[in-house]
Amino acid sequence: MKKKRLLTFAESINEAQIQAMKLDKNVFIFGLGVEKTGHVFKTTLGIKKKFSSKRIFESPNSEMALTTMAAGAANSHLRPILIHHRVDFMAYTFDQLVNWISLWSFKSSGKSSMPLVIRAIIGRGWGQGPQHAKTLHSMFSYLPGLTTVMPSSPSEAKGLLLSSIMSNDPVIFLEYRALFNTKEHVPEEPYFIELGDVRHRLLGDDITVVAMGPAVLTAIKAQDICKNKITFDLFDLRVMSNYKLNKILKSLKKTKKLLCVEDGWGSGSTSSELISKIVESGVELSEPPVKITWPSSHVPMSNPLEKDFYFDERNIVKAAEKLAKIKI
Amino acid sequence: MKNFQKNLYHQLLYIRRVQEEISNRYHPADNMKCPMHFCMGQEIGPAALSSFLRPGDAILSHHRSHGYFLANKGSLNEMIAEFHGKETGTNGGLAGSQELSCTKTHFYSGTILSGAFGMSLGDAFSKVYKNENNITISVIGDGGMEEGICSETLNMAILYKLPILFICENNKYSTHTKLNERTEYQNVSDRIKGYKIESHLFNSNDPEKLYMLLKNLTSKIRKTKKPIFLEIMTYRFNGHVGPEGDDHYNYRSKAERDLWSKKDPLKVYRKKLDKKFGIKFKNFENKILNDINKKIDRSFAFALKSSFAKVYKKYNYQNTYHKSVKKFFNNDISFNKDQEDHRPMPY
Ligand SMILES: Cc1ncc(C[n+]2csc(CCOP(=O)(O)OP(=O)(O)O)c2C)c(N)n1
Numbered sequence: 001m002k003k004k005r006l007l008t009f010a011e012s013i014n015e016a017q018i019q020a021m022k023l024d025k026n027v028f029i030f031g032l033g034v035e036k037t038g039h040v041f042k043t044t045l046g047i048k049k050k051f052s053s054k055r056i057f058e059s060p061n062s063e064m065a066l067t068t069m070a071a072g073a074a075n076s077h078l079r080p081i082l083i084h085h086r087v088d089f090m091a092y093t094f095d096q097l098v099n100w101i102s103l104w105s106f107k108s109s110g111k112s113s114m115p116l117v118i119r120a121i122i123g124r125g126w127g128q129g130p131q132h133a134k135t136l137h138s139m140f141s142y143l144p145g146l147t148t149v150m151p152s153s154p155s156e157a158k159g160l161l162l163s164s165i166m167s168n169d170p171v172i173f174l175e176y177r178a179l180f181n182t183k184e185h186v187p188e189e190p191y192f193i194e195l196g197d198v199r200h201r202l203l204g205d206d207i208t209v210v211a212m213g214p215a216v217l218t219a220i221k222a223q224d225i226c227k228n229k230i231t232f233d234l235f236d237l238r239v240m241s242n243y244k245l246n247k248i249l250k251s252l253k254k255t256k257k258l259l260c261v262e263d264g265w266g267s268g269s270t271s272s273e274l275i276s277k278i279v280e281s282g283v284e285l286s287e288p289p290v291k292i293t294w295p296s297s298h299v300p301m302s303n304p305l306e307k308d309f310y311f312d313e314r315n316i317v318k319a320a321e322k323l324a325k326i327k328i
Numbered sequence: 329m330k331n332f333q334k335n336l337y338h339q340l341l342y343i344r345r346v347q348e349e350i351s352n353r354y355h356p357a358d359n360m361k362c363p364m365h366f367c368m369g370q371e372i373g374p375a376a377l378s379s380f381l382r383p384g385d386a387i388l389s390h391h392r393s394h395g396y397f398l399a400n401k402g403s404l405n406e407m408i409a410e411f412h413g414k415e416t417g418t419n420g421g422l423a424g425s426q427e428l429s430c431t432k433t434h435f436y437s438g439t440i441l442s443g444a445f446g447m448s449l450g451d452a453f454s455k456v457y458k459n460e461n462n463i464t465i466s467v468i469g470d471g472g473m474e475e476g477i478c479s480e481t482l483n484m485a486i487l488y489k490l491p492i493l494f495i496c497e498n499n500k501y502s503t504h505t506k507l508n509e510r511t512e513y514q515n516v517s518d519r520i521k522g523y524k525i526e527s528h529l530f531n532s533n534d535p536e537k538l539y540m541l542l543k544n545l546t547s548k549i550r551k552t553k554k555p556i557f558l559e560i561m562t563y564r565f566n567g568h569v570g571p572e573g574d575d576h577y578n579y580r581s582k583a584e585r586d587l588w589s590k591k592d593p594l595k596v597y598r599k600k601l602d603k604k605f606g607i608k609f610k611n612f613e614n615k616i617l618n619d620i621n622k623k624i625d626r627s628f629a630f631a632l633k634s635s636f637a638k639v640y641k642k643y644n645y646q647n648t649y650h651k652s653v654k655k656f657f658n659n660d661i662s663f664n665k666d667q668e669d670h671r672p673m674p675y
Contacts, residue, residue, distance in 0.1 A: 023650070024652065059484070060480070060483060060484060062480035062481075064446060064476065064480055065446045065449060065480030065483075065484050066480075066484075068443060068445075068446030068449060068450060068481070069446070069447075069449040069450040069453060069484065071446075071447050071450055072446075072447035072450020072451040072453065073453050073454045073457070075436070075450065076386075076450065076454030076455070077454070078450075078454050078457060078458075080450070095440060095443060096443065096446070099438065099440040100438065100440070100447065103644075105643055105644065105645065105646055106640075106644045107419055107422050107423040107427055107429065108419055108422075108429055108431055108643075109419055109420025109422050109637070109640075109643050110420075110642070110643040110646065111432075112429070112431045113646045115650075144645075145644040145645060147645075155659065156659075159657050159659075163649070163653065163656075165650075166649045166650035166652060166653050167648075167649055167650075168647075168648045168650070169645050169646050187657075190652075191657040192649070192655075192657060193656060193657050193659075194656040199659065199660060200660040200661050202661060203661055247660075
């Protein structure tokens with residue numbers, strides 16, 4: 001059997017961008033430091049050489065105007081990819097997201113569109129502290145008209161980024177920092193994943209687990225610990241709002257137990273909304289749903305405190321034991 | 329009378345008359361139910377600009393946009409229908425006066441200060457990217473210029489060499505707050521020079537002078553592909569947001585209002601043309617006034633007989649993809665066991 005090609009999360013994102021740029025000459029990349037030293041965790045490495053400085057270029061520290069530049073270009077049928085090294089910088093761009101980009105298609109009654117992608121790095125990295133480690137995906141997902149994507153693995157990142165770039169709706173594409181060096185088999189040809197299609201990740205009978213981004217991996221690790229004693233029917237949400245619920249509901253009819261795992265704050269979270277949707281659907285649960293999220297606190301810098309802040313697979317196992325009423 | 333004079337006067341009168349009629353017909357009919365920022369007194373900018381707009385040029389405007397919408401050959405029917413919230417409006421009745429836009433004519437506006445000013449960057453960038461010989465007009469007020477995004481926008485416009493004509497209509501007020509209560513500078517154009525952007529101050533009520541200036545500036549931008557900033561000193565006769573007046577709040581003196589009313593570019597230009605061309609001008613004016621009034625009547629009739637939209641939610645998302653997306657990859661575990669062993673390595 002031929003050995004399968006393994007790519008890191010960063011390499012997949014790099015490849016997705018290159019393939020998108022080949023598929024459409026209107027795709028271009030810009031942002032702070034996209035063409036400098038670190039190449040955004042190596043995700044933009046080599047792109048300038050393959051294309052030109054017309055297709056990828058540096059920018060001043062002006063997140064607001066960069067975002068309106070992306071918006072104006074997208075309205076004129078270009079497909080910009082704007083990159084932020086940290087999602088925290090996007091706080092400056094709240095107006096552009098809330099008052100312009102998310103409602104652009106709506107207020108034109110569908111006549112105008114905004115096919116742009118804003119890539120931002122989120123989450124855990126050593127010692128990043130309160131201003132450099134947020135996720136904010138649930139905040140973005142509150143807005144109609146905006147699609148927020150959080151991939152969980154290299155192959156997912158490639159397909160989802162290609163779809164995000166080729167989507168005619170604006171997309172915020174959030175890349176969890178700790179995932180960048182994960183490896184997986186990634187098909188070579190360009191492929192697309194439907195935005196809104198929830199991925200059935202693991203087949204199991206006991207608990208329906210819904211996660212997104214790195215929490216999907218943490219849940220898989222927890223499943224490894226639980227072995228066959230408790231099995232997870234695991235779903236990767238991929239997109240934070242406007243997703244199709246049917247697979248999850250079908251699973252819940254079987255398991256009657258729900259566990260949500262999310263790297264982000266719990267109140268007003270994507271998991272909270274998911275639980276609300278499930279309750280509204282009328283599907284019957286045998287146990288109250290459980291949510292594993294970050295504590296309601298900003299992220300500490302100090303190493304031991306940081307370790308205490310984030311949940312890991314053991315927290316999931318504990319919750320699963322309680323839900324399934326089984327000791328591992 | 330020369331053709332350009334006819335066009336210029338026609339535009340000034342057209343923009344003024346449309347706004348007078350919207351104001352007059354707003355109450356008590358109350359068929360239009362949206363806030364409106366009229367630009368009576370400020371018609372000189374859009375009127376003088378209109379001759380130099382080419383197909384493919386775009387205007388991104390702030391909230392006081394009616395004049396620029398009309399100057400850009402926006403459909404009056406669709407504009408009035410929009411104000412009535414009707415499906416036939418330029419925005420399908422979903423935006424109203426404050427965010428009046430028209431995809432067909434590349435006219436976009438919004439009422440959150442200075443967002444459209446920033447968007448002009450991307451619009452102009454796309455023109456350069458696609459090698460088009462079009463320009464972008466970016467309209468803003470003195471108040472909008474105080475937002476931080478303007479500084480970023482100006483820097484990027486010159487850095488990336490974008491073909492943008494920035495027009496700042498300085499009417500000295502931001503709602504009811506005068507410029508000297510908001511900034512140390514009294515002319516916005518002064519501060520622009522620091523960005524290394526060519527900047528001009530237009531302080532006159534002579535539409536022909538502005539016409540000549542805009543002729544030069546627009547053709548220069550088409551040639552050099554570099555931004556230019558133009559500040560127009562002007563005055564709004566109506567209240568900040570209408571159709572009701574707001575001068576009873578006494579935020580600007582009667583002497584000041586009277587002074588500017590005397591300097592009204594439309595009035596002054598009318599006098600000048602009348603003096604110069606006499607009966608020929610009078611005949612011309614009668615004819616266009618008659619045409620304009622009929623056009624306005626027709627547009628109100630169109631709006632009233634149009635219907636309200638039945639759907640609106642679907643417009644939030646386009647839910648479509650680029651033509652390269654022909655099918656979706658399905659890696660659901662239940663359908664594709666092959667994916668199972670491709671677990672990412674732990675991080
Ligand atoms: C971000 C933001 N802040 C405040 C307002 C409220 N507001 C609407 S119009 C306006 C005055 C703006 O003055 P200027 O830009 O000079 O334009 P003018 O109304 O005088 O034509 C203000 C403060 C707003 N729309 N957006």
